[in-house]
Amino acid sequence: MNTQTSPSPQFYLTAPAPCPYLSGEMERKVFTHLVGQRATEMNDLLTQGGFRRSQNIAYRPACESCRACVSVRVLVNEFELSRGFRRVEATNADLVSTVFPAQPSTEQFSLFRHYLDHRHQNGGMSDMSALDYAIMVEDSHVQTRVIEYRLRVPGDGISAQPRGELIAVALSDLMSDGLSMVYSFYNPEMEKRSLGTMMVLDHIRRAKALGLPHVYLGYWVQGSKKMGYKTRFQPQEHLMHQGWTRFPLESEG
Structure with missing residues (x-):
């Protein structure tokens, strides 16, 4: 063979x-x-x-x-926090984010199932098992990392293994020109924290610190409420037939 x-x-x-x-x-x-x-x-x-x-x-x-x-990527070096984004960061100032190798945990899977059961009951991932989740995280031949977001408890500021409650997780790829957000999930009962937005903002901050110009957000689907949030992170580019193009177009105001 x-x-x-x-x-x-x-x-x-x-x-x-x-x-x-x-x-x-x-x-x-x-x-x-x-x-x-x-x-x-x-x-x-x-x-x-x-x-x-x-x-x-x-x-x-x-x-x-x-x-x-349409593929979307944020222009990291031009990104500025809006008033709303500043509120999200302030609301989540009590979180600790830690980068780990792409390895699954029972705690991650528990949060993952909680997220799916509340937000995507009829989605294509709704019946994923612990083994399925482990494969999703581990089956990568590229530079993939898991970022955990936990509520801060005393000592977590200096610990390599924070002990606070896990409330959000992002699976991300490190690329030559940016970070690609492969999949993220969070505690759906903490809506006031806007955890999905928080994770995008954290990736923008991390990319800037690494000197990387882009954060890839996957696909934006015009007409889909699920994907509408992606256009809030400006400035950004969309991949059109003529290549990566600033969105919205200057002619659109």
């Missing part, structure tokens, strides 16, 4: 399936495997080209009649 990886990625096309974002639409995806010594390099190139990573697969929409899914 030949186990050598091909020098060029091989791409495949999925069968049509109902779109999870727009009612009445059908989705198809083109995908390839991210494995071998070139996985990190390919992840960078494909993400910059509008792909997303899920485990060891990079994919992007290839729908026949719809182009609603």
